[in-house]
Amino acid sequence: MRILCLHGHGTNARILESQLERLRAKLPHDWIFDFLDGEHVAPPAPAVEAIFPGPYLCYHGEPVEEDVRAAHEFLLEVVREEGPFDMVVGFSQGAALAAAAIARHEQQYLTDDLFKAAVFVGASMPFDLDTGRVRLTYDGTGRLRAERLDASGNALTDDDGLRWVNDCRTATVVNEFESRNPDARQDAPQSVEVLLRYHPRTHPQRIQIPTVHVVGAKDGYAQQGLDLASLCDSRVCQTIIHEGGHEFPRKDEALQRVADCMQAAAAQTSYLQ
The missing domain is CATH 3.40.50.1820 (Alpha/Beta hydrolase fold, catalytic domain)
Incomplete structure (x- = not known):
């Protein structure tokens, strides 16, 4: 073995x-x-x-x-x-x-x-490498938008920027990113595109x-x-x-x-x- x-x-x-x-x-x-x-x-x-x-x-x-x-x-x-x-x-x-x-x-x-x-x-x-990405955008004032991206990297038009903050495939990604970057919400504006996670519900x-x-x-x-x-x-x-x-x-x-x-x-x- x-x-x-x-x-x-x-x-x-x-x-x-x-x-x-x-x-x-x-x-x-x-x-x-x-x-x-x-x-x-x-x-x-x-x-x-x-x-x-x-x-x-x-x-x-x-x-x-x-x-x-x-x-x-x-x-x-x-x-x-x-x-x-x-x-x-x-x-x-x-x-x-x-x-x-x-x-x-x-x-x-x-x-x-x-x-x-x-x-x-x-x-x-x-x-999950096969279901796309989410763009996390911090505006420097404590607010976060999370937008689902299509294959070309464009935000989906029906996305209000809030749904994906708490989605089961991204919530833990956000939490872990902020634990590694504790000042992310207060630093200068920044964006990062991250993968979604697998989840048994989806x-x-x-x-x-x-x-x-x-x-x-x-x-x-x-x-x-x-x-x-x-x-x-x-x-x-x-x-x-x-x-x-x-x-x-x-x-x-x-x-x-x-x-x-x-x-x-x-x-x-x-x-x-």
Whole structure:
């Protein structure tokens, strides 16, 4: 069993390897884990800098189309050149990137899986490269307009600039952009065009491969992790909620549940059939 591992924003492959150490001890010893560094430098994730040395990396920065598309192409190139991989394990941004790549691949290639199973830990919702963009415009006085754009980059004429601020596909994008840019509403006027996110209420497609979702009850991304689980086929979807935050479970009991679910997901694939 070969497993590709994708780290979170502001960490790196070595950090993820350390995060996975206790979980790997509960899995079959012949499972092979490959860790993939992101291509871009990023600020360190909270509490990481005091424990782990850099560089601190990410697969993409703000969710602008060009950068997210490049991250997809980077991942697909690794799979083509170094795969195949039976399973992918993604943490945070790594989980979102893996989920989006799987969803797009399943839509384009109905009988050819990118991975046979996936594990999403502390996931944020994936960005959708195929449904267009939203332009966020801050006017410098505290007000925000969010306009849906057509394929040519023009704002839709029936858009009042307010609907998309709170839409389920963009609300979390706005919140996260403003958390990274706390003065965005008061700074000089600016605009940024960002991708919409997948959401189970607006995307009828479901990820078909077996999936395991690990969600921290105290994680600020918990709802996004649960929404991602709803974006997957419920017949082969397992969800584990642990008592921690944006992290791998710390208690042995929860880690054992993750290990058991990963092996159950593997058993549902052709690898063990």
